[in-house]
Amino acid sequence: MTQRSVIFVTRSLTGFVVTVLTLFFLFRDGASFGRRVQILVRRTLGRKGLELSQLIVFAVRGTSDGVVLVGIGVGTLLGLGYYITGVPHAGLLGSLTALFAMIPFGAPAALAIACLLLLAKGATPLAIGLAVFGGIVIFIADHFLRPVLIGGNAQLPFLWVFLGIFGGLASFGILGLFLGPALMVALVSLWREWTAPRSFHATLRHPAHRRPHK
Numbered sequence: 001m002t003q004r005s006v007i008f009v010t011r012s013l014t015g016f017v018v019t020v021l022t023l024f025f026l027f028r029d030g031a032s033f034g035r036r037v038q039i040l041v042r043r044t045l046g047r048k049g050l051e052l053s054q055l056i057v058f059a060v061r062g063t064s065d066g067v068v069l070v071g072i073g074v075g076t077l078l079g080l081g082y083y084i085t086g087v088p089h090a091g092l093l094g095s096l097t098a099l100f101a102m103i104p105f106g107a108p109a110a111l112a113i114a115c116l117l118l119l120a121k122g123a124t125p126l127a128i129g130l131a132v133f134g135g136i137v138i139f140i141a142d143h144f145l146r147p148v149l150i151g152g153n154a155q156l157p158f159l160w161v162f163l164g165i166f167g168g169l170a171s172f173g174i175l176g177l178f179l180g181p182a183l184m185v186a187l188v189s190l191w192r193e194w195t196a197p198r199s200f201h202a203t204l205r206h207p208a209h210r211r212p213h214k
Contacts, residue, residue, distance in 0.1 A: 056182045063181045066149035071102035074141050085126040087114045107138050
């Protein structure tokens with residue numbers, strides 16, 4: 001193992017440990033910390049800031065459900081497919097698939113490995129069947145379940161969910177899977193707030209304020 005590889009592994013393990021410890025303390029003191037953050041946001045940014053912070057909380061929760069739960073579900077279903085088709089070490093590969101499914105385009109890579117293992121055994125029909133089954137599961141998870149869970153509460157379109165996940169992953173690493181959609185919710189909410197045609201709607205709601213015709 002080269003020195004660069006050792007540095008990369010050490011840095012990755014350090015980041016993982018720091019992330020786990022940070023999440024531990026946040027979950028342990030989350031309720032008290034959340035109340036204080038809400039008080040601070042309301043005092044500094046007002047009601048609109050508090051509404052925006054609640055949308056960000058919904059985005060983080062939805063991202064957690066969309067990333068973790070969907071990943072576990074995909075890994076479980078594909079692991080069952082591995083076992084039925086006779087993929088070697090189906091349980092281990094299914095667990096790895098669940099982890100890969102939490103990262104965009106990770107599940108197809110794990111599925112491709114399983115299909116290649118079947119092809120190496122000469123089970124071509126089973127490999128084709130597993131590829132079709134896995135493709136359907138991944139398609140439903142990535143195009144229907146995950147966008148609904150991540151963007152549903154915050155009313156975030158699929159395109160912005162997709163960009164938030166990839167942008168966060170590229171900028172912040174694994175934490176970016178959760179920070180990216182949260183930041184995207186904040187940006188989209190601010191855009192909607194600042195570009196809302198208030199004067200036009202206010203005039204429609206209050207016709208008495210219109211100028212009389214001469």
